[in-house]
Amino acid sequence: xxxxxVVLLDHWVSPYAMRVRIxxxxxxxxxxxxxxxxxxKSELLLRSNxxxxxxxxxxxxxxxxxxxxxxxxxxxxxxxxxxLLPSSSYERATARFWADFIDKKFAEAATKxxxxxxxxxxxxxxxxxxxxxxxxxxxxxxxxxxxxxxxxGLVDLALIPFWSWFSAYEKFGGFKIESPKLYAWxxxxxxxxxxxxxxxxxxxxxxxxxxxxxxxxxDQ
Amino acid sequence: MASxxxxxxxxxxxxxxxxRTRIALAEKEVEYEYKEEKxxxxxxKSELLLKSNxxxxxxxxxxxxxxxxxxxxxxxxxxxxxFPSKTPILPSDPYARALARFWADFVDKKISQYALRxxxxxxxxxxxxxKKELVENLRxxxxxxxxxxxxxxxxxxxxxxxxxxxxxxxxxxxxxxxLSVEDEFPKLAAWGKRCIERKSVAxxxxxxKKLYEFLSARRKVLGVE
Numbered sequence: 001x002x003x004x005x006v007v008l009l010d011h012w013v014s015p016y017a018m019r020v021r022i023x024x025x026x027x028x029x030x031x032x033x034x035x036x037x038x039x040x041k042s043e044l045l046l047r048s049n050x051x052x053x054x055x056x057x058x059x060x061x062x063x064x065x066x067x068x069x070x071x072x073x074x075x076x077x078x079x080x081x082x083x084l085l086p087s088s089s090y091e092r093a094t095a096r097f098w099a100d101f102i103d104k105k106f107a108e109a110a111t112k113x114x115x116x117x118x119x120x121x122x123x124x125x126x127x128x129x130x131x132x133x134x135x136x137x138x139x140x141x142x143x144x145x146x147x148x149x150x151x152x153g154l155v156d157l158a159l160i161p162f163w164s165w166f167s168a169y170e171k172f173g174g175f176k177i178e179s180p181k182l183y184a185w186x187x188x189x190x191x192x193x194x195x196x197x198x199x200x201x202x203x204x205x206x207x208x209x210x211x212x213x214x215x216x217x218x219d220q
Numbered sequence: 221m222a223s224x225x226x227x228x229x230x231x232x233x234x235x236x237x238x239x240r241t242r243i244a245l246a247e248k249e250v251e252y253e254y255k256e257e258k259x260x261x262x263x264x265k266s267e268l269l270l271k272s273n274x275x276x277x278x279x280x281x282x283x284x285x286x287x288x289x290x291x292x293x294x295x296x297x298x299x300x301x302x303f304p305s306k307t308p309i310l311p312s313d314p315y316a317r318a319l320a321r322f323w324a325d326f327v328d329k330k331i332s333q334y335a336l337r338x339x340x341x342x343x344x345x346x347x348x349x350x351k352k353e354l355v356e357n358l359r360x361x362x363x364x365x366x367x368x369x370x371x372x373x374x375x376x377x378x379x380x381x382x383x384x385x386x387x388x389x390x391x392x393x394x395x396x397x398x399l400s401v402e403d404e405f406p407k408l409a410a411w412g413k414r415c416i417e418r419k420s421v422a423x424x425x426x427x428x429k430k431l432y433e434f435l436s437a438r439r440k441v442l443g444v445e
Contacts, residue, residue: 051326051360065318065322066322067321070318070321070325071318073318073321074314074315074318077314078314089301090287090289092298092301093289093294093295093297093298094289096294096297097275097289097290097291100291100294101275
């Protein structure tokens with residue numbers, strides 16, 4: 001019998017699932033994490049997310065919620081303290097914009113680095129895209145402590161999980177990420193209990209990606 | 221003398237994303253200055269657009285008190301929060317809000333890219349693939365609508381606003397021999413007709429026959445016909 005009415009259909013290496021874990025821990029919400037085997041999807045996962053068949057899925061009183069940023073928005077509304085979104089409507093729109101940017105531009109470019117670039121040209125293009133999005137994020141961060149300003153918020157939460165994937169990006173991208181501003185921001189985030197608990201070690205993620213690439217037919 | 225209206229919308233006539241924001245502003249009865257990016261389809265972007273949306277350089281952009289807001293669904297939610305009215309665009313219950321956001325996002329992820337590409341493609345595998353995806357996802361969307369008056373139930377809301385601009389494209393899909401929404405998705409067709417009874421939708425939607433003319437001309441240039 002589940003110990004709480006908040007269940008997360010989880011996956012340890014998914015940055016999207018990490019976002020949800022961080023949000024729940026930030027709010028001090030007790031939840032049960034059910035690790036999913038994405039190569040052999042459970043009935044529960046397929047029933048709860050029939051459209052995308054992916055983790056993370058949050059089940060709150062058995063009601064499913066899908067898509068990490070939507071889940072995080074829900075968590076923020078149901079457990080309002082501490083807030084993940086600012087109170088001004090304009091700043092909320094700005095936060096949503098940058099969280100959406102991370103999904104549309106950053107995550108896509110990052111995935112191309114290890115998952116789809118099969119030729120040197122494709123890899124070079126992926127690297128260029130990746131660095132461009134990183135530069136735009138850096139510019140938005142500016143001199144702030146967090147993307148949200150003084151407080152850890154939605155945009156920080158949306159981006160920090162990808163830090164656990166940086167060793168993998170660097171290895172398969174063939175570069176080193178040199179950004180003192182971003183590194184300082186990442187360290188700041190890692191000092192938070194919720195983030196430190198949610199992110200797996202970079203070595204573990206790298207091992208996972210190496211194995212996955214072999215299955216996908218890279219690095220034969 | 222230049223208009224000093226506190227709300228400006230940078231837009232491009234046929235953009236379904238622009239239509240979304242026009243509907244939302246009309247729902248809230250907000251007066252605004254409409255600025256058309258006249259030569260967008262020739263690749264020309266105004267100074268104001270590039271300054272207001274340096275990241276994506278795309279319309280629509282809402283400028284409120286000189287501050288830009290970008291990405292249509294984000295703009296619509298901003299409009300809902302800032303301009304109160306008796307007709308909220310998002311429901312008040314958090315779970316219902318999350319579902320509304322999920323389905324609006326589904327329209328973005330799974331409908332718009334296929335709807336906006338299918339009319340441009342020459343006969344071949346890519347066209348067949350694109351049609352297949354569009355049809356499958358419209359089926360999913362229609363199942364979600366079910367017997368409801370609107371996607372949100374009794375009240376017109378975010379998901380309706382997200383999808384209704386694409387109804388202008390149904391006439392063209394049929395005329396180009398791609399898809400008859402009326403025949404294959406009668407519930408969606410009926411819903412479209414219900415939406416157009418709303419003033420905000422009627423005055424904001426692209427006129428289907430005009431859109432058809434615009435798309436036909438583009439198809440000729442692209443060598444599709």
